[in-house]
Amino acid sequence: MRTDISSLIPKGHKFRLSRQAAQLNFIRLDSAYTGPFYSPSTLDSAINQAKTQLISLQNQNGYWVFELEADCTIPSEYILMMHYMDEIDEALQTKIANFIRAQQNPDGSYPLYKGGAGDISCTVKAYYAMKMAGDNTGAAHMSKARDWILARGGAARANVFTRIMLAIFEQIPWRGVPFMPVEIMLLPKWFPFHLDKVSYWSRTVMVPLFILCTYKVKARNPHHIGVAELFVTPPDQETNYFAHVKTPLGKTILALERMGRLLEPLIPGFIRSKATVKAHQWFTERLNGYDGLGAIFTAMVNAYEAMDYLGIPPNNERRLIAKEAIDRLLVANGDTAYCQPCVSPVWDTGLASLALQEADCHERNPQTQQALKSALRWLAGKQLTDEPGDWRIQRPNLPGGGWAFQFGNSYYPDVDDTAVAALALAQSEDREFIGNIERASTWIAGMQSKNGGYGAFDADNNYHYLNHIPFADHGALLDPPTADVSARCLMFLGKRVARHPEYRPVIDKCIAYLRNEQEADGCWFGRWGTNYIYGTWSVLIGFESAGVAKYDPAIRKAVAWLKSKQRDDGGWGESNHSYHDTHSRGECNTSTAFQTALALLALLSAGESDCSEVEAGINYLLRNQQADGFWKDESFNAPGFPKVFYLKYHGYDKFFPLWALSRYRNERFSRLL
Known part of the structure; x- marks a missing residue:
């Protein structure tokens, strides 16, 4: 006691x-x-409770998959899709509308993440979806949303994707959206714009969209619902749809687009037919069964709607499967429902496995070991080896060995997921997985970009001028290397280099890249998790694995930055606002279990187990553990696209705190037994 x-x-x-x-x-x-x-027994109890609860959520097939929530854009688009197709499920629509209403900000707007400022594009889609669902425009929540939109210039100021939706529903003229003819499919690889030069998510979204935009498809919209009331200037009179294009390069490309639109009638019919066939074949080859095109919602919906336009009948097997893939993203909770942008079983299973491995590295509990064995075998079975993939565009001779993010996405293995899954297999020291680990090592080493870093899906996807085209107002057309993904590759390959010195040049090049990416104050940017705390955790874990000395100046600077960001309650927190204002990096109004766990793991990897900041952080986690053994963070904890689209991984407040508490126990109390 x-x-x-x-x-x-x-x-x-x-x-x-x-x-x-x-x-x-x-x-x-x-x-x-x-x-x-706390006493050691208190810490043990907290770990065991979280571990037991996490294991209880494991699927009988071995994986974990937690909800992946986005803002109201995705559920709104699901309702809009039902009206586009005239396939309206009234009961489901009611549940989704209930969910959307509950997310509204007090000022009437809809944010991109909980607690965030209103976003005009999200608010326009939410308003339109609620109106589709039967909400009276005079209702208080509708009036507030409409007034908020109008005060910010009206729906004409919405982003490109929202304006394309409005054009399809005949709410704005097609001149209000970028010119994206399907003939883009026929451009040669040397041309400044080519599919191979953009990210995987851009390809899968754009190809079916080329068809929808080229043929100026019209939504069925059976109830003829419009949103003329959301425009300050009547849409046909609006002349400033492209106010977001401000750079000289962007304005030049916009002028070329307008010229292309004028010349469009001169395109020979056989050329258009050839391009349409190529686009259709491209996305059909990648439909990906019940996991859907690219395994992401927007691409799936575009493909489903394009299939309808191309005359594929409703009873066609591929069309039925394409719709089922979309519906599998739905999450229903009582009288509400929402649609996920995708699912994350490989990522969730890999991270949950790493947390359990840390928690059980000394105990070797039979229940935990069985859970891990089941999880790792499931992961091993999901490795992509000989399947075709767009990544082979950059690396045609590289053998397969990656993992996707989702249940199935064979064309698009994810470098980040591969590093996590392969590390979990390697840490098991089970000879059953040697082949998986070797293939993953070769694949990750081969996906390194020339600058030493790693992108999420592609190598050397650095055509930054493309982010100036009018379509790219989201600024996320590309998949360039980032510090967090690079650090994860370092985390895995660093564990391998002792027995495989052939990876040393890859590791050294990656370390040099990460040193160059460090911010002046000592932190690193987090592309795929919020934000600088996530990025700094990623790099310090990677540096530890690669054997970078604890007294290295880059590590010391990062440690000082992390300590400076600890809150009075002992925790850490960071808002997605830090993507919009770098002065707020590492800061938030509240601490979160997720970011506290990341900060602790980062400090522990830097040899700081005895410092007061770590002890205070551990106390924060212990004080805030819920009765069920988990923690509860309300905040969105990752970007899909920084500044544009954010996510909440519902597993992050479950396995990361467990991982941090376990690492701390293993660092300190194991020495005291």
Whole structure:
């Protein structure tokens, strides 16, 4: 039992546990945390409770998959799709509309993430979807949304994807959207724009969209619902749809687009037919069964609607499967429902496995070991080896060996997921997985970009001028290398280099890239997780794996930055606002279990297990553990596209805190037993 001497401590005094005091359950009075303390048994209990609960959520097939929530754009688009196709499920529509209404900000707008500022494009789609669902435009929530939209210039100021939707529903003229003729499919590879030069998500979304835009398709819209009330200037009179194009390069491309639109009638019919056939064949080859085109919602919907336009009948097997793939993204909870942008089983299973491996590295609990064995075998079975993939465009001679993010996405293995899944297999030390690990190592090493970094799906996808085209107002047309993905590759390959020195040049080049990417204040940007705390965690874990010395100046600078961002309650938090304003990086109004866990893991990897900041962070996690053994973060914790689209991984507040507590226990209390 812990010796309770808190009554002897002057009120407000700051103190911490030393290594020796932790062993004796005493408290030293000389550091920066004020709050309750714990014994080793308290820590063990918290870990065991979280571990047991996590295992209870494992699917019988071995994987974990948690909800992946986005803003109201995706559920709104699901309702709009039903009206486009005239395939309206009234009961489902009601549930989705209930969900959308509940996400509205007090000012009437809809944010891109919980607690965020309103976004005009999201608000326009949410308003239109609610009106489709039967909401009266005079209702208070509709009036507030409409007033908010009009105060910001009206629906004409919405982004490109929203304006394309409005054009399809005949709410704006087609001149209000970028010119994207299907003939783009016939452009040679040397041309400044080519499909091979954009990211995987851009390809899968754009190809069926070329068909929809070229033929100016019209939504069935059986109830003839419009949103003329959302425009300040009547759509036919609006002349400023492309106000977002401001750079000289962008304006030049816009002028060329307008010239192309004028010349469109001169395109020979056989050329248009040839391009249409090529586009159809391209996305048909990648329909991906029940997992859908690209395994992402927007691409699936575009393909489904394009199939309808091309005359593929409703009872066609491929069309039925394409619709089923979309419906599998739905999540229903009582009288509400929403649609996920995709699913994340490989990512969730890989990270959950790493957390459980850390939690069980000394105990070897039979239940945990069985859960891990089942998870790792499931992961091993999901590795992509000989399947065709667009990544072969850059690496035609590289053998397969990656993992996708979703249940199935054979054309698009994910470098990040591959590193996590392969590390989990490698840490098991089970000879059953040697082949999987070797293939993953070769594949990851071969996907390195020339600058030493790694993109998520492609190598050397650095055609930054393409982000100036009018279509790319989201600024996410490409998949360039990023620090977080690169660090994950370092995390895996660093574990391999002792036995495989052939990876040393790859590792050294990646370390050099990451050093160059470090911000002046010591942190790293997080492309795929919020944000600088996530990026800094990624790199410090990678550096540890690669053997970078703990006293390295880059690590010391990162440690100082992390410590400076700790909140008074002992936790860490960071808002997605840091993508919009870098002055707010590493900061938030509240701490979160997820980001506290990341900060702790980063500090522990840097050799900071004895510092007061780590002890305060551990106390934060222990104090905020829920009765069910998990933690509860309300915030969105990752971007899909920074500044444009954000996500909430519902598993992050479950396995990351478990991982952090376990790593801490293994670092400190195992030495005291």
